[in-house]
Amino acid sequence: MPTVAELxxxxxxxxxxxxxxxxVCSQCFNFTDGFPRCYACTHGESWLDAVVPxxxxxxxxxxxxxxxxxxxxxxxxxxxxxxxxxxxLWRYLAAHERCVARASGGERFELVxxxxxxxxxxxxxxxxxxxxxxxxxxxxxxxxxLLRRSGAAVPERAFSTEKFEPARTxxxxxxxxxxxxxxxxxxxxxxxxALRRAGAxxxxxxxxxxxxxxEWRHNDRRLRELARPFDWGRCAVHGAPAGAAP
Amino acid sequence: MPVQDESAALVALLRNGRRPWQxxxxxxxxxxxxxxxxxxxxxxxxxxxxxxxxxxxxxAAAEIEAWSAEGMRxxxxxxxxxxxxxxxxxxRPPLVFAAGRLEPGDARSVAVVGARMASxxxxxxxxxxxxxxxxxxxxxxxxxxxxxxxxxxxxxLACGGRTVGVIGTGLRRSxxxxxxxxxxxxxxxxxxxxxxxxxxPPSRRSFPMRNAVMSGxxxxxxxxxxxxxxxxxxxxxxxxxxxxxVFLVATLLEHDxxxxxxxxxxxxxxxxxxxxxxxxxxxxxxxxxxx
Numbered sequence: 001m002p003t004v005a006e007l008x009x010x011x012x013x014x015x016x017x018x019x020x021x022x023x024v025c026s027q028c029f030n031f032t033d034g035f036p037r038c039y040a041c042t043h044g045e046s047w048l049d050a051v052v053p054x055x056x057x058x059x060x061x062x063x064x065x066x067x068x069x070x071x072x073x074x075x076x077x078x079x080x081x082x083x084x085x086x087x088x089l090w091r092y093l094a095a096h097e098r099c100v101a102r103a104s105g106g107e108r109f110e111l112v113x114x115x116x117x118x119x120x121x122x123x124x125x126x127x128x129x130x131x132x133x134x135x136x137x138x139x140x141x142x143x144x145x146l147l148r149r150s151g152a153a154v155p156e157r158a159f160s161t162e163k164f165e166p167a168r169t170x171x172x173x174x175x176x177x178x179x180x181x182x183x184x185x186x187x188x189x190x191x192x193x194a195l196r197r198a199g200a201x202x203x204x205x206x207x208x209x210x211x212x213x214x215e216w217r218h219n220d221r222r223l224r225e226l227a228r229p230f231d232w233g234r235c236a237v238h239g240a241p242a243g244a245a246p
Numbered sequence: 247m248p249v250q251d252e253s254a255a256l257v258a259l260l261r262n263g264r265r266p267w268q269x270x271x272x273x274x275x276x277x278x279x280x281x282x283x284x285x286x287x288x289x290x291x292x293x294x295x296x297x298x299x300x301x302x303x304x305x306a307a308a309e310i311e312a313w314s315a316e317g318m319r320x321x322x323x324x325x326x327x328x329x330x331x332x333x334x335x336x337x338r339p340p341l342v343f344a345a346g347r348l349e350p351g352d353a354r355s356v357a358v359v360g361a362r363m364a365s366x367x368x369x370x371x372x373x374x375x376x377x378x379x380x381x382x383x384x385x386x387x388x389x390x391x392x393x394x395x396x397x398x399x400x401x402x403l404a405c406g407g408r409t410v411g412v413i414g415t416g417l418r419r420s421x422x423x424x425x426x427x428x429x430x431x432x433x434x435x436x437x438x439x440x441x442x443x444x445x446x447p448p449s450r451r452s453f454p455m456r457n458a459v460m461s462g463x464x465x466x467x468x469x470x471x472x473x474x475x476x477x478x479x480x481x482x483x484x485x486x487x488x489x490x491x492v493f494l495v496a497t498l499l500e501h502d503x504x505x506x507x508x509x510x511x512x513x514x515x516x517x518x519x520x521x522x523x524x525x526x527x528x529x530x531x532x533x534x535x536x537x
Contacts, residue, residue: 001528001531001533001534001535001536002528002529002530002531002535003535003536003537004535004536004537006528006529007529007535009512010486010491010511010512010529012511012512013486013487013489013510013511013512014487060268060269060272060336061336062335062336062487064336065335065336066334066489069334073333073334075330076330076353076530076532077330077331077333077334077353079532080334080530081334082532084489086535087535090535090537094537135534136535137535229510229511
């Protein structure tokens with residue numbers, strides 16, 4: 001059996017950890033030009049008490065390929081990607097779940113769930129549920145499939161309160177919401193809105209990759225300024241004081 | 247639309263399109279069809295695709311048939327027979343050519359690479375690593391060069407194992423020419439893979455590209471003997487960039503680059519061949535994960 005440390009060591013060579021800063025979106029860690037929030041977060045809905053990306057995922061580079069490939073490919077190669085992504089989530093949450101909880105105004109999360117796929121058919125066999133609900137040690141005992149893709153016609157990345165349906169009512173429970181990728185946040189925010197409707201309390205999202213294009217404005221330089229290899233001892237909200245929701 | 251037309255459409259796209267090859271791999275995989283991408287590009291770049299699309303597809307289909315008659319099988323990202331491990335890396339080529347027979351079991355493979363001018367000690371290490379890989383059911387992949395590569399390939403064949411060569415030219419060529427005999431032998435007993443058009447000559451860029459494919463094809467890369475400037479060092483870097491483990495034979499640590507490299511996460515310094523197979527088997531098992 002592979003260990004979490006061994007598998008995540010392999011991913012450290014291309015993961016790039018986001019850090020807060022004056023030119024970084026205070027919600028999703030997108031690069032901005034001095035604005036406190038990026039365009040999508042300024043104009044979109046905010047239902048999340050914290051958003052914490054583990055790494056940047058740069059278009060067409062290896063982490064992006066893994067995050068798309070574990071869903072698109074089949075066979076052993078897809079399963080190896082699944083296990084590696086579970087290891088990434090495991091090591092990160094073991095070290096930083098408390099940082100995430102604090103950034104959202106609490107100390108821990110009672111429930112863990114995943115953002116459903118935007119596509120109804122794909123949601124039925126979404127491998128993220130195996131990653132979070134079976135493979136990842138820190139989340140599997142609290143994991144529950146709280147959301148399903150509804151039949152409502154909503155474009156792939158768009159926000160809608162109707163996009164996802166809660167599976168049951170929640171009684172003020174705090175929820176850690178996991179997704180593989182954050183692009184505009186439309187899906188994660190839709191999921192948070194549905195959880196809220198079901199009665200959830202505090203909700204924070206941890207995403208493995210915050211999607212970026214290297215060619216966009218100064219992204220290439222900004223990415224190169226960030227430390228490599230990936231530092232597992234730090235996170236995007238490391239050391240944030242309790243209750244400091246972005 | 248027949249599958250052959252999809253392959254032909256991809257060939258037409260790569261012959262005429264202006265985008266980087268890797269981007270076509272993404273576009274075609276995402277669309278699930280090369281014809282769809284070709285249709286889109288014919289619309290967008292009418293001047294590049296002067297001929298009617300059907301004509302281009304027919305011409306490419308005839309080319310594919312001629313390659314096939316010559317013993318060169320075309321495998322595209324849309325083919326189920328495209329090498330599975332290669333699908334898992336971001337810089338996979340949209341197609342490869344194969345001479346000989348690639349088997350599904352070749353996914354269980356490790357690349358063994360190293361210097362052309364190798365020492366007796368290095369050649370011995372390459373041979374014993376190849377033997378151990380074969381004993382544990384791995385296919386031995388290498389670059390068909392003199393020295394370490396030749397030792398790895400021939401040792402795998404000598405003990406009845408599978409071996410695959412990945413070359414930096416088209417399949418009709420051999421570089422350097424003295425490797426032609428070994429190339430024919432491996433095509434006969436295993437397989438030779440190339441991501442280049444059959445007539446493509448060697449170039450400065452083709453060898454690093456070949457190393458990326460060799461890393462992508464395999465579960466791990468072993469560097470036996472390599473200088474600061476070698477392609478093997480390049481392949482070690484590419485393997486880590488693919489999230490695949492790298493093994494450095496302990497004697498390499500006499501080089502500054504190897505000492506520096508050995509500190510990178512994902513790199514293992516090994517003294518015995520058994521360590522390599524044990525670690526690769528552990529890292530690639532997919533049932534469960536432990537803290």
